[in-house]
Amino acid sequence: MRTKLFVTEALRSIQSNLSTAIAATLTVVIGMFLLGLFIALGTWVLSYTNDVKRQLIVNVYFCTETSCGVGKNEANQRQMEAVRQQLVAMPEVKDVKFISREEALEIMRERSPALVENIVSNPLPASYQVIPHRGEDVSAIAAQLEPPPVGVEKVNYGEKEAGRVLQVAKVVGAIFVVGSAILIVASVLLIANTIRLSIFARRREVEVMKLVGATNWFVRGPFMLEGLMTGLVGSLVAVVLLLIAKEVALPAVIQRTDLTNDEVRALAFPLIALIMIGTSLLVGAIGSGITLRRFLKI
Amino acid sequence: MRTKLFVTEALRSIQSNLSTAIAATLTVVIGMFLLGLFIALGTWVLSYTNDVKRQLIVNVYFCTETSCGVGKNEANQRQMEAVRQQLVAMPEVKDVKFISREEALEIMRERSPALVENIVSNPLPASYQVIPHRGEDVSAIAAQLEPPPVGVEKVNYGEKEAGRVLQVAKVVGAIFVVGSAILIVASVLLIANTIRLSIFARRREVEVMKLVGATNWFVRGPFMLEGLMTGLVGSLVAVVLLLIAKEVALPAVIQRTDLTNDEVRALAFPLIALIMIGTSLLVGAIGSGITLRRFLKI
Amino acid sequence: MTDTSLEPAAAPSPVVAEEATPRQPGAPMIVFEDVTKIYEPNIKALDRVSLTIDKGEFVFLVGPSGSGKSTMMRLLLKELEPTSGRIIVGGRELARLKRSKVPMLRRNLGCVFQDFKLLPNRTAYENVAYALKVQGESKRGIRTKVPEVLGLVGLSSKMSHMPDELSGGEQQRVSIARAFVNHPPLLICDEPTGNLDPDTSVGIMQLLYRINRTGTTVLMATHDREMVDKMRRRVIALEEGVVVRDERRGGYG
Amino acid sequence: MTDTSLEPAAAPSPVVAEEATPRQPGAPMIVFEDVTKIYEPNIKALDRVSLTIDKGEFVFLVGPSGSGKSTMMRLLLKELEPTSGRIIVGGRELARLKRSKVPMLRRNLGCVFQDFKLLPNRTAYENVAYALKVQGESKRGIRTKVPEVLGLVGLSSKMSHMPDELSGGEQQRVSIARAFVNHPPLLICDEPTGNLDPDTSVGIMQLLYRINRTGTTVLMATHDREMVDKMRRRVIALEEGVVVRDERRGGYG
Ligand SMILES: Nc1ncnc2c1ncn2[C@@H]1O[C@H](COP(=O)(O)OP(=O)(O)OP(=O)(O)O)[C@@H](O)[C@H]1O
Ligand SMILES: Nc1ncnc2c1ncn2[C@@H]1O[C@H](COP(=O)(O)OP(=O)(O)OP(=O)(O)O)[C@@H](O)[C@H]1O
Numbered sequence A, B: 001m002r003t004k005l006f007v008t009e010a011l012r013s014i015q016s017n018l019s020t021a022i023a024a025t026l027t028v029v030i031g032m033f034l035l036g037l038f039i040a041l042g043t044w045v046l047s048y049t050n051d052v053k054r055q056l057i058v059n060v061y062f063c064t065e066t067s068c069g070v071g072k073n074e075a076n077q078r079q080m081e082a083v084r085q086q087l088v089a090m091p092e093v094k095d096v097k098f099i100s101r102e103e104a105l106e107i108m109r110e111r112s113p114a115l116v117e118n119i120v121s122n123p124l125p126a127s128y129q130v131i132p133h134r135g136e137d138v139s140a141i142a143a144q145l146e147p148p149p150v151g152v153e154k155v156n157y158g159e160k161e162a163g164r165v166l167q168v169a170k171v172v173g174a175i176f177v178v179g180s181a182i183l184i185v186a187s188v189l190l191i192a193n194t195i196r197l198s199i200f201a202r203r204r205e206v207e208v209m210k211l212v213g214a215t216n217w218f219v220r221g222p223f224m225l226e227g228l229m230t231g232l233v234g235s236l237v238a239v240v241l242l243l244i245a246k247e248v249a250l251p252a253v254i255q256r257t258d259l260t261n262d263e264v265r266a267l268a269f270p271l272i273a274l275i276m277i278g279t280s281l282l283v284g285a286i287g288s289g290i291t292l293r294r295f296l297k298i
Numbered sequence C, D: 001m002t003d004t005s006l007e008p009a010a011a012p013s014p015v016v017a018e019e020a021t022p023r024q025p026g027a028p029m030i031v032f033e034d035v036t037k038i039y040e041p042n043i044k045a046l047d048r049v050s051l052t053i054d055k056g057e058f059v060f061l062v063g064p065s066g067s068g069k070s071t072m073m074r075l076l077l078k079e080l081e082p083t084s085g086r087i088i089v090g091g092r093e094l095a096r097l098k099r100s101k102v103p104m105l106r107r108n109l110g111c112v113f114q115d116f117k118l119l120p121n122r123t124a125y126e127n128v129a130y131a132l133k134v135q136g137e138s139k140r141g142i143r144t145k146v147p148e149v150l151g152l153v154g155l156s157s158k159m160s161h162m163p164d165e166l167s168g169g170e171q172q173r174v175s176i177a178r179a180f181v182n183h184p185p186l187l188i189c190d191e192p193t194g195n196l197d198p199d200t201s202v203g204i205m206q207l208l209y210r211i212n213r214t215g216t217t218v219l220m221a222t223h224d225r226e227m228v229d230k231m232r233r234r235v236i237a238l239e240e241g242v243v244v245r246d247e248r249r250g251g252y253g
């Protein structure tokens, strides 16, 4: 019954302060749209860099007849098996793939046929492609093979490229985290601020309510409900806008592209929507509640 | 004299509506900080992708003794010169660099010594590296060498990589433009909105001023000046925050990195600051002016 | 009613009830003990005021502009705290009253404010209804009581007007209607006829008189010499915050 | 003064000037011709009101609450437009007045509002000063005139108070001071003594009388029967928007 009263009160208040209510809702829409956009972009970029990181591998090259210098032979089966044992025992390692000398030549032929065409003997070594669980671990894996076991010519993980990719991933990750934090704080502040202003404009009203015998909760109820409604409507509009952006604007920009990939994707849309709605509801209700405190002291 | 009166009026108004003024300023700070951050990040990313695009080149490979099939010889000086003439005549071409067979082998040796070590004869062709003015032009240049002139084995511009890089650059550019536009609109709306709310709270005051004989400009002056001051103070704070972010936070995140590069940089900071301050001043003054119109009609 | 009620379970007496309920002259409704109120930094609005008003009394509070009448009313509502001294309303010391009990106090203490204090976005009807909603009155109760009270102050035809669509005197009458719609045991009126013409004023005074006869204590600040002289009730006169006169059957002075 | 001035270059007459300036009984200051004001949707606040008030007259406007007195004042200020009929102030038809000339009209027309209409964030001094600043008065002029006028209404000691730190009557007097600080040729007062005790009221009335004697036309809505009966000036009585009485030397009625 009390709730019903609050709802009626909140609705009439929105109605009679329509332009203020619209202003507040607009702020919520903007804040939440930006937040949602940033989370979507951010998680997409993170997922993309993760995908790139996933392509980081360690190559373990075995000796050929000549490559390990005088007196060393081509690596034999036993040596290779020992290295494999050592690799799979490492917790960082996810998978070990063997690439024979023939396969290596085949891959090379595909990449640069001109180079392979006139070759006399196969100069390429056999190798293991070691796939780590996490891209960051390639250097740790390589370090454990130092000095190289018998039969291994060298261990290689494209230090420079890996470093660069990891660097980019780190920066992007940091920007995302910092940016999201800034944006959450910013939109919370903005929404709270707007609610503050619209309640401030009505502080005399609150005073009168208190003077004719309203309890704090009786005054606060409709205001908080109004905050909730503002938050709900605002974030729903923002969700719809974001959905339109995703379904209409995004495909127009990206068309058909190999950037889209099953592995690379943003945080699921429903989850983003949930975050947006939740944030704005919380801020709407708590913001009104806290702001009112000052004026309820009469 | 009139101006001095306006300044005094504006200052006393800020003073007596201190918490409202702070709220409005805070909105400006947040809006402008986000805007500045986005412009900085966006222009940096654009510049980065431009740098990447700049690395796009067209390779023109000449025939070796064998590579062009039976009956064809190694390309001679005259043929190479003819191709160079053709290339430098194209408006899209910025520079043409000759890479001899020996240089090609040297580069290959550096990249993968194991491969080159046991080679009998040099399998690599001579080539031109054609550097375009704009990364986008690589395909146009390649198309003009179709069918290949005499002596040319093939023309190659890493179609896949080029496509991918251009795609990313296009997406990033689009996101930046759209995002900046959204953010500019959003922060303008937010600031205007806040000003609206704070003036709305004082509409009775405006009515009284009009009823005791103030002209529209006499009422508007201090309000607009107040909007200007709010905009100025807010955007200055935002500029300082951004400067701190740039000088303190950014180095801590990126440390020493090869992402920083003389060619890759964001829009100059003073320019960003100017945009921020300009936007907020404009919105502050015009926002107050327009909002007041409604209440001045009495 | 709750424990902060100012009266022992008042009978459901209609405002218009003509039969006089028994007076209880012994029990004090309002007690001021040496009350001083200083507005920061140094404006002494009330200076060691001591007085007692019994249940069922009808008291005029007179005095020149700025003598402290409204300040006394605001102290009774616990809108302000006295700088020193004790105030007792309905047997409760206000300084000891818990924050959470203040709304109860105010529901039992109808007040006509000098500046009306109407809610700007509500119609006359809704303004009066708010005082009932606040104490959980049923919908049906509101629907019968509000039009009745607005009729008593002569505003039956203006019920759906917003405050800024009412004349000054009409706003004042809405404020009066709101003050007594829930039959509070104590009614304090701060110049309730300042914006009313003599005829309407007389009507309002008769109404207050009838309300008083049902047992309600009425404290009324006024500048209306004619009225005070005619009514011959207790008059308390303030001057610069000091009680300079307190007569059982006084005139304006 | 500009072309919207209501009087031909009034002599710089101090408000307190005791010598009576020559009356100009012929020239009308205010003319209402068949004025009807209907508030949307259908509230007839004024019904075909026709009247003429000459320059230098002192006129009481009386009538019960809600009879249309404040509406007449708001029409004179061009805060509202009449539904039909013509209003002429100082020889100018208000309907024809350009928007940009309205501030000029209002500077020549001091108004005491029924609800005071003080600027909430300004002290009493600043509120009065604002009416002077608005017309470009010099700093020195403000510094001498404002304290003088506030002294006349008895508020010398309250100049630095904010409106919410003033009693009801004090706020009303600030509003009165603001209305005549710039010596307007026409002064309209909407119940200027509603919140004042009889003694202060008399003081204010004497002040208005003296102002009137310097040539200022005064139109005053009031409910103060005693005052009207004592002054014996022209009385216009409204009832439900209709002029029911217009006597040269009338009483409250
Ligand atoms: N908030 C305040 N701060 C400072 N002084 C105040 C404040 N409120 C009132 N005063 C001063 O206290 C004195 C008493 O004020 P109060 O409102 O009680 O007078 P009053 O008797 O109601 O007068 P009136 O008949 O004019 O309404 C006045 O001189 C007033 O200026
Ligand atoms: N904005 C409005 N909308 C609708 N009706 C209005 C509006 N303003 C005033 N009225 C009505 O017009 C009538 C005249 O109002 P007005 O304020 O002129 O009365 P008044 O003579 O000043 O009364 P009082 O002595 O009570 O101040 C009243 O019945 C009032 O309810």
Ligand SMILES: [Mg+2]
Residues within 6 Å of the ligand: C069, C070, C071, C114, C190, D167, D168, D169
């Ligand atoms: Mg008072």
Ligand SMILES: [Mg+2]
Residues within 6 Å of the ligand: C167, C168, C169, D069, D070, D071, D114, D190
């Ligand atoms: Mg009126």
